[in-house]
Amino acid sequence: MASDSFTIKTPCSSANIGPGFDVIGLALSMYLELQVTIDTSEATSDQPLNCRITYEGEGEDSGDISLDPAVNLITRVALYVLRCHDQRSFPVETHVHIKNPIPLGRGLGSSGAAVVAGVLLGKECGRLDHLTPERLFDFCLMIERHPDNVGAALFGGFVGTYLKPLTPEDVARTEIPLSEVLPPAGGVDTGMKPPNPPHGIGHHIKFPWAAEIKAVAIIPEFEVPTAKARAVLPSHYPRPDVTFNLQRITLLPAALGQSPPDPELIYLAMQDKLHQPYRQTLIPGLTEIVESMTPVTQPGLLGVCLSGAGPTILALATSNFDEIANNIIARFKKQNIVCNWKLLEPAEGTQVIRAQQ
Numbered sequence: 001m002a003s004d005s006f007t008i009k010t011p012c013s014s015a016n017i018g019p020g021f022d023v024i025g026l027a028l029s030m031y032l033e034l035q036v037t038i039d040t041s042e043a044t045s046d047q048p049l050n051c052r053i054t055y056e057g058e059g060e061d062s063g064d065i066s067l068d069p070a071v072n073l074i075t076r077v078a079l080y081v082l083r084c085h086d087q088r089s090f091p092v093e094t095h096v097h098i099k100n101p102i103p104l105g106r107g108l109g110s111s112g113a114a115v116v117a118g119v120l121l122g123k124e125c126g127r128l129d130h131l132t133p134e135r136l137f138d139f140c141l142m143i144e145r146h147p148d149n150v151g152a153a154l155f156g157g158f159v160g161t162y163l164k165p166l167t168p169e170d171v172a173r174t175e176i177p178l179s180e181v182l183p184p185a186g187g188v189d190t191g192m193k194p195p196n197p198p199h200g201i202g203h204h205i206k207f208p209w210a211a212e213i214k215a216v217a218i219i220p221e222f223e224v225p226t227a228k229a230r231a232v233l234p235s236h237y238p239r240p241d242v243t244f245n246l247q248r249i250t251l252l253p254a255a256l257g258q259s260p261p262d263p264e265l266i267y268l269a270m271q272d273k274l275h276q277p278y279r280q281t282l283i284p285g286l287t288e289i290v291e292s293m294t295p296v297t298q299p300g301l302l303g304v305c306l307s308g309a310g311p312t313i314l315a316l317a318t319s320n321f322d323e324i325a326n327n328i329i330a331r332f333k334k335q336n337i338v339c340n341w342k343l344l345e346p347a348e349g350t351q352v353i354r355a356q357q
């Protein structure tokens with residue numbers, strides 16, 4: 001087998017867009033990149049699992065991202081895919097250089113991007129050409145169990161994601177603890193084969209997106225781990241709140257696909273009562289920010305929501321991006337929270353790029 005090099009490019013994503021909790025995802029133009037080289041001129045490797053990781057980007061200085069392939073989320077996910085196909089480690093000698101501008105734990109789908117990129121890394125390293133995008137989605141869903149971020153990062157664009165009913169045996173398989181799916185972090189290889197995903201766990205549908213609409217992401221400097229932001233949600237909801245979200249989710253895909261965009265309709269369609277009100281306990285100023293700016297008071301604005309599990313705020317707009325961002329930054333500043341911001345656009349899904357021979 002000849003030496004190989006390729007790049008995996010995966011977009012960040014914003015989940016929910018207001019009412020679409022665990023359903024709606026939007027891939028956005030900030031990309032996790034894996035630059036991969038497999039050098040087969042070496043017969044053996046002195047690297048653990050035959051893989052050397054280097055990293056640049058978010059969390060680089062704090063050491064938040066492990067360079068051990070048995071610990072790093074991306075390479076553990078790749079190993080899961082490889083081991084489901086009876087390959088215990090990476091090919092000799094694999095180098096993965098990770099370039100990651102996606103801020104960690106901020107609601108821009110850093111973990112979803114890492115999972116999708118890891119699944120593609122496993123596919124490419126294992127030469128598993130038979131794995132279709134739909135099958136790769138099954139592998140993603142064994143790890144990140146809500147489909148919105150991984151669906152957007154894998155397929156790109158503005159997507160609705162959903163799970164179809166599975167047999168009780170398959171449901172049980174999708175609920176196997178993550179510790180039994182992913183190789184143990186830094187642990188010894190027991191030789192056990194991990195559970196293969198059931199077929200057809202998740203599905204997606206692409207919605208149109210009006211070209212005029214851009215996404216302003218206002219990113220606070222503190223992290224909110226998704227697990228913590230899910231733990232504050234109730235297990236039961238008042239019926240009027242569920243009806244409220246159902247009414248808005250009916251509008252959202254049509255409203256964001258219509259050109260020219262209708263600010264009043266989009267603003268209405270982005271309201272939520274199922275997750276944002278509960279998450280304000282973790283994100284000071286959230287309710288005030290979401291409620292205080294409207295298309296009437298802020299020209300160019302279409303709607304404001306929490307991005308994913310937060311703390312990033314996503315403002316959809318057609319113009320005046322600086323002014324909208326600075327207004328939200330000023331509101332966070334009153335809570336002593338420092339932010340930066342980025343202007344993003346809808347992005348294509350994950351690509352594997354090989355240089356022309």
Ligand SMILES: Nc1ncnc2c1ncn2[C@@H]1O[C@H](COP(=O)(O)OP(=O)(O)OP(=O)(O)O)[C@@H](O)[C@H]1O
Nearest residue numbers: 073104105106107108109110111114225226308309
């Ligand atoms: N490029 C990466 N390499 C390795 N691990 C990563 C990478 N990106 C994210 N992670 C892991 O995922 C964690 C963040 O995931 P978390 O689900 O809490 O937030 P998020 O995905 O950024 O936000 P959200 O799910 O709300 O969009 C990081 O702390 C890190 O452990």
Ligand SMILES: N[C@@H](CCO)C(=O)O
Nearest residue numbers: 015021022226308309
């Ligand atoms: N739908 C998820 C997205 C974050 O990963 C949530 O809001 O918890």
